[in-house]
Amino acid sequence: MKILKFTILIIGLITFKINAFSQEKGSVVIKGENIYLDSLIDKNIEINKQKKTIEGFRIQLFSGNERNNANNIKTKFLRLYREQKAYITYQQPYFKIRVGDFRTKLEAKIFYNKIKVDFEECIIISDKINLPKL
Numbered sequence: 214m215k216i217l218k219f220t221i222l223i224i225g226l227i228t229f230k231i232n233a234f235s236q237e238k239g240s241v242v243i244k245g246e247n248i249y250l251d252s253l254i255d256k257n258i259e260i261n262k263q264k265k266t267i268e269g270f271r272i273q274l275f276s277g278n279e280r281n282n283a284n285n286i287k288t289k290f291l292r293l294y295r296e297q298k299a300y301i302t303y304q305q306p307y308f309k310i311r312v313g314d315f316r317t318k319l320e321a322k323i324f325y326n327k328i329k330v331d332f333e334e335c336i337i338i339s340d341k342i343n344l345p346k347l
Contacts, residue, residue: 269342270321271300271311275334283308286332293331297324298343314342 275286287299287310297310317323321337
């Protein structure tokens, strides 16, 4: 019985060593020119240069079909919070007022807690935001 256990142990160690040795010898060889890959990388770089927006978060203050209400809420917001940007969009049949360019939901939540006293019906939404200025 002891001889059988010892033999299984030796076979296991040899198998482990062979497996480890074979993994050390591996290599990747790329044959030919990488013209296709290089062109894809260049195209991706060009697309990223043209993008003006990224995925982020905004706070929506208003959604309704009255343009005057939308303009009044935007004006009120800009009077109270001059450091933030406000955006008015029209998605038929609704005017929407969204504010801020927050990269994370945490940033949006911090500002949301600050403005929810003045704008009770505001909500955090995911949206395309403007790239931050460097």
